[in-house]
Amino acid sequence: MNDSIVMAVLISAIFYGTPLLYAALGEVLAERSGVLNLGVEGMMLMGAVVGSVISSRLDAPGPIVLLVAFLAAMVAGALTALLHAFATITLRVNQTVSGLTLTILAGGAGLSSYLANVWQLKDPATHQFQRLNIGGLKDLPIVGPLLFDQTLLTYLSWVAVAVCSWYLFKTRTGLNLRSVGESPSTADAMGLNVVRTRYIHTMIGGAMAGIGGICFSLSIVPTWVDGMTAGRGWIALALVIFGFWRPLWVMVGAYLFGALSSLSLILQARGFAVPPELLDSLPYIMTVVVLVVVSAGWSSKTLSAPDALGTAFEREAR
Amino acid sequence: MDRRTFLLGSLSAAALATTGCVTNKAATTSTSTAAAPAAGASSAAAADSIKAAWVYVGPINDGGWTASHDAGRKYVAEKMGSKVITTYKENVPEGAQVAQVIEDLVKDGNKIIFATSFGFGDAMKASAKKHADVKFLHGTGAWHDPIPNFGTYYGATEEAKYLAGIAAAKASKSGNIGFVAPFLIPEVIRHINALAIGARAVNPAAKVKVVEIKSWFDPTKERQAADSLITQGCDVICNGGDSPAPGEAAKAKNLPWVGYDSDQSANFPDIWLTAPIYNWGPYYLKQVQSALDGTWKKEDYYGNLKDGFNALAPFGKIVTADTKALIEEKKAKIIDGSLDIFAGPLKDNKGAEKVASGATVSADDRQAMSWLVEGVS
Numbered sequence: 001m002n003d004s005i006v007m008a009v010l011i012s013a014i015f016y017g018t019p020l021l022y023a024a025l026g027e028v029l030a031e032r033s034g035v036l037n038l039g040v041e042g043m044m045l046m047g048a049v050v051g052s053v054i055s056s057r058l059d060a061p062g063p064i065v066l067l068v069a070f071l072a073a074m075v076a077g078a079l080t081a082l083l084h085a086f087a088t089i090t091l092r093v094n095q096t097v098s099g100l101t102l103t104i105l106a107g108g109a110g111l112s113s114y115l116a117n118v119w120q121l122k123d124p125a126t127h128q129f130q131r132l133n134i135g136g137l138k139d140l141p142i143v144g145p146l147l148f149d150q151t152l153l154t155y156l157s158w159v160a161v162a163v164c165s166w167y168l169f170k171t172r173t174g175l176n177l178r179s180v181g182e183s184p185s186t187a188d189a190m191g192l193n194v195v196r197t198r199y200i201h202t203m204i205g206g207a208m209a210g211i212g213g214i215c216f217s218l219s220i221v222p223t224w225v226d227g228m229t230a231g232r233g234w235i236a237l238a239l240v241i242f243g244f245w246r247p248l249w250v251m252v253g254a255y256l257f258g259a260l261s262s263l264s265l266i267l268q269a270r271g272f273a274v275p276p277e278l279l280d281s282l283p284y285i286m287t288v289v290v291l292v293v294v295s296a297g298w299s300s301k302t303l304s305a306p307d308a309l310g311t312a313f314e315r316e317a318r
Numbered sequence: 319m320d321r322r323t324f325l326l327g328s329l330s331a332a333a334l335a336t337t338g339c340v341t342n343k344a345a346t347t348s349t350s351t352a353a354a355p356a357a358g359a360s361s362a363a364a365a366d367s368i369k370a371a372w373v374y375v376g377p378i379n380d381g382g383w384t385a386s387h388d389a390g391r392k393y394v395a396e397k398m399g400s401k402v403i404t405t406y407k408e409n410v411p412e413g414a415q416v417a418q419v420i421e422d423l424v425k426d427g428n429k430i431i432f433a434t435s436f437g438f439g440d441a442m443k444a445s446a447k448k449h450a451d452v453k454f455l456h457g458t459g460a461w462h463d464p465i466p467n468f469g470t471y472y473g474a475t476e477e478a479k480y481l482a483g484i485a486a487a488k489a490s491k492s493g494n495i496g497f498v499a500p501f502l503i504p505e506v507i508r509h510i511n512a513l514a515i516g517a518r519a520v521n522p523a524a525k526v527k528v529v530e531i532k533s534w535f536d537p538t539k540e541r542q543a544a545d546s547l548i549t550q551g552c553d554v555i556c557n558g559g560d561s562p563a564p565g566e567a568a569k570a571k572n573l574p575w576v577g578y579d580s581d582q583s584a585n586f587p588d589i590w591l592t593a594p595i596y597n598w599g600p601y602y603l604k605q606v607q608s609a610l611d612g613t614w615k616k617e618d619y620y621g622n623l624k625d626g627f628n629a630l631a632p633f634g635k636i637v638t639a640d641t642k643a644l645i646e647e648k649k650a651k652i653i654d655g656s657l658d659i660f661a662g663p664l665k666d667n668k669g670a671e672k673v674a675s676g677a678t679v680s681a682d683d684r685q686a687m688s689w690l691v692e693g694v695s
Binding site: 003008011012016109113117120122123124131216220221222223225226227228229230232261262265266268269270271276277 | 377379380381409496527528529530531532533535536537538539540541542543545546547549550552561562563566570584585695
């Protein structure tokens with residue numbers, strides 16, 4: 001039962017969907033405040049490289065090292081996002097340009113690889129996030145491998161989805177955040193601090209992308225390789241649109257995209273020739289379809305992007 | 319210009335500058351001089367010393383392909399001492415920039431240039447036509463190019479793959495061996511076939527399942543491919559690319575692993591079998607020395623186990639003494655010429671006979687191999 005093709009797809013959907021989920025959740029928060037950050041790939045790599053060096057060089061018991069690596073990856077991602085926040089919120093640079101620059105600056109041919117070179121990262125990370133066989137239940141049919149044989153990162157991502165969902169839709173600050181993203185001038189008139197809200201959420205977004213990064217460097221492929229995220233930051237960006245800027249739907253999308261990325265390989269291993277390019281492009285195709293649906297106005301307005309997404313806020317302008 | 323417009327403008331400019339810088343970094347990269355030129359001898363006659371340069375596709379600390387080439391460069395520097403000045407350019411992307419990198423190396427006075435990736439071929443040939451006094455050597459390049467100062471080099475890694483196939487089949491309980499392939503190009507197909515022939519020499523029922531990830535670089539995909547092979551019943555995993563990602567998948571299930579092109583035995587002690595590896599140093603030394611002596615001859619060099627160009631990484635502790643002995647015996651037969659790994663009869667994986675009994679696959683046909691042998695799926 002647990003060896004069937006459906007289970008194989010579901011298991012890899014969760015394992016390979018988790019980094020996408022973190023990065024996309026973070027981007028949801030940033031975009032909900034009106035800041036589009038295309039630097040996800042760069043922020044993930046910064047988190048990945050910092051997490052990797054701490055795992056390998058910090059001399060402490062395993063759980064403490066992993067905790068420090070986790071926090072440091074968040075800080076690395078948040079600081080990278082701070083560059084974008086400063087450029088777009090304070091200096092009001094075009095968000096697309098700044099975000100792209102961030103990915104180039106921090107990404108595969110940039111700062112993250114430079115740091116890895118300086119730190120001489122080449123052996124597997126000493127401490128890694130292992131699968132936890134919770135309560136010895138991993139051999140239960142179906143639910144065992146899905147619910148009780150994940151890494152701590154995956155369990156935390158489920159908590160993160162619940163917290164983000166609750167925060168966005170059930171709290172006063174979440175409402176404030178959404179109003180900043182929809183109409184910053186109204187929010188400003190109501191007495192909300194637009195600049196602070198945007199700074200905070202852009203940086204939280206970066207911190208979560210940093211966690212997405214250590215899903216790669218401390219779990220999926222625990223040996224540092226330059227540019228190891230290989231474009232998954234872009235998938236996370238598509239995922240935000242695909243999930244209509246909603247944490248729960250983003251989770252569904254992350255697992256769907258995770259499943260699709262493994263599906264062609266799983267089918268190949270079973271002797272079905274499916275062009276991997278076709279399945280790899282499906283997330284983007286589905287995102288385009290969602291974009292069309294959203295912008296064609298067939299769906300309710302609440303499903304579309306925050307109104308002020310991508311625009312700078314100037315108090316004196318109208 | 320008000321303050322904001324100015325700030326915006328200057329930041330955009332800064333952004334563009336940063337972008338430019340970073341793109342450039344990949345192309346220009348670091349340069350190192352391994353041996354200092356003899357004092358006052360910078361304009362010395364060619365007979366005294368030679369400048370040699372290497373163009374790498376990856377970083378020198380990649381623990382695989384590029385690291386092995388750089389070990390070869392260091393070997394040359396060590397053996398020739400003050401008679402050579404070596405330079406390298408790392409992280410050079412396969413694209414338009416490589417032509418500029420090569421031209422710069424020529425301008426710097428390098429008289430022999432090695433490029434270590436298939437995609438560097440066109441730029442190498444273009445420069446070779448322009449600079450007849452410089453030798454251009456293209457690693458993994460296509461044979462029989464007429465340019466007189468241009469040669470290629472690679473090796474019969476299939477021999478080591480055959481031996482690795484024996485190790486894999488002996489370690490497999492189910493007889494199902496998984497292979498993670500980057501692209502099914504002739505070089506990779508040749509390696510898969512050799513591995514399968516080796517595996518089936520010791521277990522005629524062995525099967526090699528191949529998953530092609532269609533990427534030279536995507537460690538996550540490599541791991542996903544290995545995962546999918548494992549869930550499909552493969553109990554030994556073999557690398558076609560050199561990232562340790564498939565090893566991670568194997569390690570998670572405690573299954574034996576055959577790597578490629580670097581010795582990972584220290585990092586994966588419990589699952590390590592072996593890996594086909596390269597020893598570029600002696601080839602590089604011979605080329606640079608003969609260029610210095612003026613005895614350089616154009617060739618398409620194809621190394622093998624016999625001349626030490628190809629080798630197997632040290633066996634892991636899970637390889638049994640019997641298997642080691644068997645592999646050593648086969649290796650000796652390959653080296654003395656009594657074992658031809660592609661000797662017929664060979665069928666393709668659809669059952670059609672490709673090589674008749676008593677025949678073999680010619681050297682040129684090996685370079686263009688496009689069919690998978692029986693047992694590969």
